[in-house]
Amino acid sequence: xxxxxxxxxxxxxxxxxxxxxxxxxxxxxxxxxxxxxxxxxxxxxxxxxxxxxxxxxxxxxxxxxxxxxxxxxxxxxxxxxxxxxxxxxxxxxxxxxxxxxxxxxxxxxxxxxxxxxxxxxxxxxxxxxxxxxxxxxxxxxxxxxxxxxxxxxxxxxxxxxxxxxxxxxxxxxxxxxxxxxxxxxxxxxxxxxxxxxxxxxxxxxxxxxxxxxxxxxxxxxxxxxxxxxxxxxxxxxxxxxxxxxxxxxxxxxxxxxxxxxxxxxxxxxxxxxxxxxxxxxxxxxxxxxxxxxxxxxxxxxxxxxxxxxxxxxxxxxxxxxxxxxxxxxxxxxxxxxxxxxxxxxxxxxxxxxxxxxxxxxxxxxxxxxxxxxxxxxxxxxxxxxxxxxxxxxxxxxxxxxxxxxxxxxxx
Amino acid sequence: xxxxxxxxxxxxxxxxxxxxxxxxxxxxxxxxxxxxxxxxxxxxxxxxxxxxxxxxxxxxxxxxxxxxxxxxxxxxxxxxxxxxxxxxxxxxxxxxxxxxxxxxxxxxxxxxxxxxxxxxxxxxxxxxxxxxxxxxxxxxxxxxxxxxxxxxxxxxxxxxxxxxxxxxxxxxxxxxxxxxxxxxxxxxxxxxxxxxxxxxxxxxxxxxxxxxxxxxxxxxxxxxxxxxxxxxxxxxxxxxxxxxxxxxxxxxxxxxxxxxxxxxxxxxxxxxxxxxxxxxxxxxxxxxxxxxxxxxxxxxxxxxxxxxxxxxxxxxxxxxxxxxxxxxxxxxxxxxxxxxxxxxxxxxxxxxxxxxxxxxxxxxxxxxxxxxxxxxxxxxxxxxxxxxxxxxxxxxxxxxxxxxxxxxxxxxxxxxxxx
Numbered sequence: 001x002x003x004x005x006x007x008x009x010x011x012x013x014x015x016x017x018x019x020x021x022x023x024x025x026x027x028x029x030x031x032x033x034x035x036x037x038x039x040x041x042x043x044x045x046x047x048x049x050x051x052x053x054x055x056x057x058x059x060x061x062x063x064x065x066x067x068x069x070x071x072x073x074x075x076x077x078x079x080x081x082x083x084x085x086x087x088x089x090x091x092x093x094x095x096x097x098x099x100x101x102x103x104x105x106x107x108x109x110x111x112x113x114x115x116x117x118x119x120x121x122x123x124x125x126x127x128x129x130x131x132x133x134x135x136x137x138x139x140x141x142x143x144x145x146x147x148x149x150x151x152x153x154x155x156x157x158x159x160x161x162x163x164x165x166x167x168x169x170x171x172x173x174x175x176x177x178x179x180x181x182x183x184x185x186x187x188x189x190x191x192x193x194x195x196x197x198x199x200x201x202x203x204x205x206x207x208x209x210x211x212x213x214x215x216x217x218x219x220x221x222x223x224x225x226x227x228x229x230x231x232x233x234x235x236x237x238x239x240x241x242x243x244x245x246x247x248x249x250x251x252x253x254x255x256x257x258x259x260x261x262x263x264x265x266x267x268x269x270x271x272x273x274x275x276x277x278x279x280x281x282x283x284x285x286x287x288x289x290x291x292x293x294x295x296x297x298x299x300x301x302x303x304x305x306x307x308x309x310x311x312x313x314x315x316x317x318x319x320x321x322x323x324x325x326x327x328x329x330x331x332x333x334x335x336x337x338x339x340x341x342x343x344x345x346x347x348x349x350x351x352x353x354x355x356x357x358x359x360x361x362x363x364x365x366x367x368x369x370x371x372x373x374x375x376x377x378x379x380x381x382x383x384x385x386x387x388x389x390x391x392x393x394x395x396x397x398x399x400x401x402x403x404x405x406x407x408x409x410x411x
Numbered sequence: 412x413x414x415x416x417x418x419x420x421x422x423x424x425x426x427x428x429x430x431x432x433x434x435x436x437x438x439x440x441x442x443x444x445x446x447x448x449x450x451x452x453x454x455x456x457x458x459x460x461x462x463x464x465x466x467x468x469x470x471x472x473x474x475x476x477x478x479x480x481x482x483x484x485x486x487x488x489x490x491x492x493x494x495x496x497x498x499x500x501x502x503x504x505x506x507x508x509x510x511x512x513x514x515x516x517x518x519x520x521x522x523x524x525x526x527x528x529x530x531x532x533x534x535x536x537x538x539x540x541x542x543x544x545x546x547x548x549x550x551x552x553x554x555x556x557x558x559x560x561x562x563x564x565x566x567x568x569x570x571x572x573x574x575x576x577x578x579x580x581x582x583x584x585x586x587x588x589x590x591x592x593x594x595x596x597x598x599x600x601x602x603x604x605x606x607x608x609x610x611x612x613x614x615x616x617x618x619x620x621x622x623x624x625x626x627x628x629x630x631x632x633x634x635x636x637x638x639x640x641x642x643x644x645x646x647x648x649x650x651x652x653x654x655x656x657x658x659x660x661x662x663x664x665x666x667x668x669x670x671x672x673x674x675x676x677x678x679x680x681x682x683x684x685x686x687x688x689x690x691x692x693x694x695x696x697x698x699x700x701x702x703x704x705x706x707x708x709x710x711x712x713x714x715x716x717x718x719x720x721x722x723x724x725x726x727x728x729x730x731x732x733x734x735x736x737x738x739x740x741x742x743x744x745x746x747x748x749x750x751x752x753x754x755x756x757x758x759x760x761x762x763x764x765x766x767x768x769x770x771x772x773x774x775x776x777x778x779x780x781x782x783x784x785x786x787x788x789x790x791x792x793x794x795x796x797x798x799x800x801x802x803x804x805x806x807x808x809x810x811x812x813x814x815x816x817x818x819x820x821x822x823x824x825x826x827x828x829x830x
Binding site for chain 2: 031032033072251253259260265266267268270272273274275276277278279280281282283284285286287288289290291292294301303304
């Protein structure tokens, strides 16, 4: 079996709000020093799959920088390795990709060149550790045209996933994309193994642009589709709440996602930063702190990316803080997601008060009390910011009209 | 102008006791995730010197693995890059090991000739400092010197630890005293940093005779050159530490746990990054019970106990109820529940059993086997040692590498003992 991996990293993921205003979702920092795409990429190399293509379209710069020639994953190889594919123009090419299947179709020439018999298609925005080899073996044993990885989800969550119906012999007999209500609870994880020939065949129909929405329902009767059940940890961090929860889950004494497993190292491009420095007044119980952090204040139940500075007298609780953000003295940050290089001014308070008014512009995205601050924003000193507040990337002190931003506002 | 840097990394570093049992001194971990040689190597690349030879001899394995092809320093290059040079046998009388620093360079003369640089910068691989070598090279050219020696001011009462230079008004060196007992030679100490014109270096190193050998730069080459060549001193002001003794190694690490100490070396400077080969490790995890103050903690550590004024390398595990104070703990050491570790340097992969006390008590009896090296109250544990639970171990104690639980004489090890 000769396999090629294609990682879908081009979507805009609007549900992540300000986090994806400056980058594609797979490039969002996660678990302190990692980025989301590190998980599927590391899964590939840990599964001995060294022929990987990453398909980008939306805001790829950060992702390009991060993956580079693939050195951290040992994917800088003369045979195979990692390739970053951008949309391009050509004779008879329309340019932009209209969905996951269309993205693969744009790069079908590469598939021909590679002479592979199996194509593994992955989403670049899921957090999980999975050995793909058993799934590929299963695919071969079943002599399937397509194999989907599936897992059970709670009935309340079926509307976030593609839900499959399966017969006793692992044959998929039905597929519903994001149903409101469903009796079935087996969700597709967005991991597809295709026989290369079958993939070429199904992509020939130019009207089918998305694997989950278009292709799977269309080929149910014509192709043999099997379901492979995956039992381990898997999280789709496509919403702010899910992203925050998955980060917080790492703080458990024995987290479901073990980052310390020497047999399954999650590789990433590490910045060269000194060890964490902890000052005389610091209080740091229950956290994940990355290299380069300097902690002088109180940090509790939080995940900090490299280079974050928490000044004396400042308090950070239940928050995710990304690279090189500075929390000035006596500032207070609770239940927040703060993007890179933000400056939180002296004495400012984020997530002030006890109300929970959903965000007025995006009530469906921000309604659990989290406030989110975009990259390189500057929060003025002494300001109070409520819950479910959205602060856009790059805002400065002068963009704040009042010294109290009530819950549900957007700046 | 072409510059070749030659790093001397072959010394045994015996004063560091068990820390240099299994590795050369430049490969001893420092400041958590770094190794001592990272500072000099990073100085080279940050000064635009990309042609670096590292001369090894004593236990080079750790150093070889660390430097590799030089990737972390961007020294994996088509032209130049880092070269690890081991002693080798040749046709001549070179059948012996290197006898000193000058001898080591002399035995690599063919390499220097092949590179044919204009200047050779000789550096010591076992000092902690940040220095831009470019101003020193410019000074060397300006003075028209044959040899320029980096010097710094040291307190007069410490001059007996250094090679001391006496200079005239133009900073030309007139006298050189290796570790003088008298205090009247002035405060300018050699930092072991030499800029040579290549032709002079080649010539002077070739002039050795049985009566006047050319074995060591400090003892043989420099005194001989002062009388006949233009030898200048270049004064360096800034952070520079020789971490050659257990006490100074411990002190220099511990200084990093204070804001002032951290400012003096500033590992955060984006314009002068200290590069190292970082292991791929997850962020530091602090359990809800963890209490950490005034410390430096590296990636991959898991802390569930108390840590105060300590420096932890990657992958150290501090169990609940354990206490680490004023200590330096190197990679992947496991501190058991309730253990108390004070003023101790613990090398990598050590197991400290539950409830064991290390560095216990006020008894400062110097180590009986090496009273000159271990006498300031610091206990040292060698790599891979396994210390059983419930022991009480005093101060100035030396526990050698790979000691098993069964090799300990009893449950109490008094200050000054060696296991």
